[in-house]
Amino acid sequence: MKQGKFYRLQEGVQVRREKFGLLFYDYRGPRLYFVPSGDLIDDSFFTGRQTEQELIEAVTAGQPWNHRETKGRVVQILEMLEEKGLVHGQPVC
Amino acid sequence: MGNRYVDLGLSAPVNVTWEVTYTCNLSCIHCLSDSGRKGPQGLTTQECLRVIDILADQKVFQLSIGGGEPFTRPDFLDLMDYAHRRGIVTCISTNGTLITEEVAHRLDHPLVYVQVSLDGATPRSNDAIRGDGSFLKAVRALELLGRRNIGLSLNTVLTCLNFPELDQLSGLAASFGARLRVSRFRPSGRGKSTWSELNLSKQQMLDFSEWLNRHLEVSTGDSFFSVSSEERRSLGLNMCGACKLTCCISPLGEIYPCAFLQEPEFLAGKLPEDAFAPIWDKSPVFTSFRQLEVKSCESCQRFNLCHGGCPAVAYNTLRRLGLPDPECLANCITVKSMPPGRGDDHSYTPRPLHP
Numbered sequence: 410m411k412q413g414k415f416y417r418l419q420e421g422v423q424v425r426r427e428k429f430g431l432l433f434y435d436y437r438g439p440r441l442y443f444v445p446s447g448d449l450i451d452d453s454f455f456t457g458r459q460t461e462q463e464l465i466e467a468v469t470a471g472q473p474w475n476h477r478e479t480k481g482r483v484v485q486i487l488e489m490l491e492e493k494g495l496v497h498g499q500p501v502c
Numbered sequence: 503m504g505n506r507y508v509d510l511g512l513s514a515p516v517n518v519t520w521e522v523t524y525t526c527n528l529s530c531i532h533c534l535s536d537s538g539r540k541g542p543q544g545l546t547t548q549e550c551l552r553v554i555d556i557l558a559d560q561k562v563f564q565l566s567i568g569g570g571e572p573f574t575r576p577d578f579l580d581l582m583d584y585a586h587r588r589g590i591v592t593c594i595s596t597n598g599t600l601i602t603e604e605v606a607h608r609l610d611h612p613l614v615y616v617q618v619s620l621d622g623a624t625p626r627s628n629d630a631i632r633g634d635g636s637f638l639k640a641v642r643a644l645e646l647l648g649r650r651n652i653g654l655s656l657n658t659v660l661t662c663l664n665f666p667e668l669d670q671l672s673g674l675a676a677s678f679g680a681r682l683r684v685s686r687f688r689p690s691g692r693g694k695s696t697w698s699e700l701n702l703s704k705q706q707m708l709d710f711s712e713w714l715n716r717h718l719e720v721s722t723g724d725s726f727f728s729v730s731s732e733e734r735r736s737l738g739l740n741m742c743g744a745c746k747l748t749c750c751i752s753p754l755g756e757i758y759p760c761a762f763l764q765e766p767e768f769l770a771g772k773l774p775e776d777a778f779a780p781i782w783d784k785s786p787v788f789t790s791f792r793q794l795e796v797k798s799c800e801s802c803q804r805f806n807l808c809h810g811g812c813p814a815v816a817y818n819t820l821r822r823l824g825l826p827d828p829e830c831l832a833n834c835i836t837v838k839s840m841p842p843g844r845g846d847d848h849s850y851t852p853r854p855l856h857p
Contacts, residue, residue, distance in 0.1 A: 423561070423563050423589065425514070425561040425563075427507070427513055428510045428513075429510055432507075434563035434564070434591075436591045436612070436613065441516060443507040445507070
């Protein structure tokens with residue numbers, strides 16, 4: 410059974426992958442947000458095909474010693490994105 | 503804004519300026535692209551749709567549409583509809599003369615911003631630049647658009663003639679629920695021949711910088727980053743975004759660093775026939791432009807605020823890149839013009855790629 414939350418882009422927000430991480434564009438403004446997330450999160454994550462939990466498991470596969478740190482970083486980034494109104498989390502039903 | 507991330511090199515532009523036609527029903531004396539009634543034949547509808555697909559596939563977020571007058575293209579609204587279906591935000595620059603109730607209705611879309619050009623707060627001052635009757639038509643367009651839920655700006659190209667009317671222009675914009683956007687006058691297109699007549703005096707440029715600081719609600723599309731102060735720094739870039747965040751496509755599909763550098767020596771490629779990504783990533787013109795440094799400015803106390811200013815103004819007045827923008831605030835006080843060849847080893851004069 411799936412756990413955690415899906416994340417989707419808010420209306421009018423677009424995202425793409427860049428060398429430093431993720432680049433968000435919010436048409437309200439318009440405004441850019443540079444998120445130095447490195448390779449942690451792919452822009453396709455925000456299509457909602459993967460939960461936060463699945464993302465963390467995928468990123469730390471074969472590296473259990475990284476799990477705690479990676480999880481903390483992913484959660485921090487997603488909370489920040491939600492706080493800025495760029496994404497919204499939806500609990501798995 | 504995240505300059506250090508921009509300097510790492512983006513995978514594609516954030517914004518592309520696309521001049522969709524040379525045709526215009528006005529003949530403004532400062533027109534950046536020398537547009538007029540009979541422009542050369544531009545891209546066909548099918549070619550334009552391919553351009554939109556190419557840019558959407560690159561994940562370009564925003565198109566700044568200009569010309570010429572975009573609404574002289576019979577297919578223009580269909581092209582915009584297609585761009586929106588591909589998720590691209592469009593910022594349409596228009597003289598307003600062809601905006602009708604029906605057109606305003608079709609523009610009422612969340613991904614649309616419209617800026618109507620007005621270069622004076624009265625018919626007399628505006629029409630001296632943009633032609634007889636253009637003030638009233640632009641105001642009518644602002645009325646029609648202002649009634650709808652459309653992101654709306656009144657765009658003024660700043661000249662010595664309208665500089666005294668900035669407060670009035672700001673009030674006029676507000677009366678339509680619009681924002682005033684002030685754009686920098688640059689010596690390209692017909693602006694080359696009217697530059698000395700219309701450009702601000704150095705004192706006016708200094709005064710304008712102070713005026714901008716008092717009016718943080720006025721947008722500039724980053725075109726005045728070279729005279730911006732610390733107070734406005736958070737509002738936009740403090741460097742030229744050409745080839746880093748943006749580029750320009752001409753009505754013929756030619757790709758240039760920016761709308762004000764549409765010279766053969768800056769031609770980087772052509773859409774839709776050329777692949778866009780290699781042009782953006784590694785064309786000699788774009789690569790050289792990204793490496794451009796204005797070494798002679800680096801010791802200036804304002805360097806972190808402007809990085810040498812607008813390369814297009816420097817190039818069009820001095821015919822060479824790598825030299826300081828002659829109108830940056832420091833130069834407003836000290837430098838009027840520099841003779842060619844006074845740059846250092848980091849200056850760059852591009853060579854034609856398509857002779």
